[in-house]
Amino acid sequence: MLNSLFCVNLRTAGKTISWISIVFSLILTVAFSFILNEIKPVSYISLEDSYALREGFIYVISFCLTIALLNLLISIFLVLGIIKERHLLFLPWLICSGIVLTLGTFLNLFCFISSLVLINTSRGYEPLYSICIFIVLAFGIYIYCGIYSLYKQVEYSYKQKYPLNNRMDATAGYSHLEKSFVRL
Known part of the structure; x- marks a missing residue:
């Protein structure tokens, strides 16, 4: 477990990372929306190919716009989780980032191994x-x-603030309700 991130308190670093991600997601959302609005048919190829190319490009840009919006929402959850000290709001960011890092690692390993195998036929970069x-x-x-x-720190502090009562205490609180229903 880390106590600091880049020699900064974890809360401060977490807020900074989430705000940078929010700003970056907003910029990407505006950029992809602008690109999606400006897509025109390509005039130098046949009409059928132009529509197919345009449609494929629209799908790709729409997918990127969706990812940018999801990242925006997930980053907002992260900053709210840090500010309000709610550990469950961290989970979307942790899950999505874990998936992205895992896929990125496997993809990079595949590309690295394939580039080493094909080093004689490629430029070597x-x-x-x-x-x-x-x-x-x-x-x-x-x-x-x-x-x-x-x-983990926020989860621990949340459990310290709101400890779970044992089963006997939890069921004992309902006995007065049962008695009041019996009297009716």
């Missing part, structure tokens, strides 16, 4: 790109570990 992507993934894993540590 692919291993360098894979190493750069590994550095970005390591950076992402470090951030993930920091947010997970913050999640």
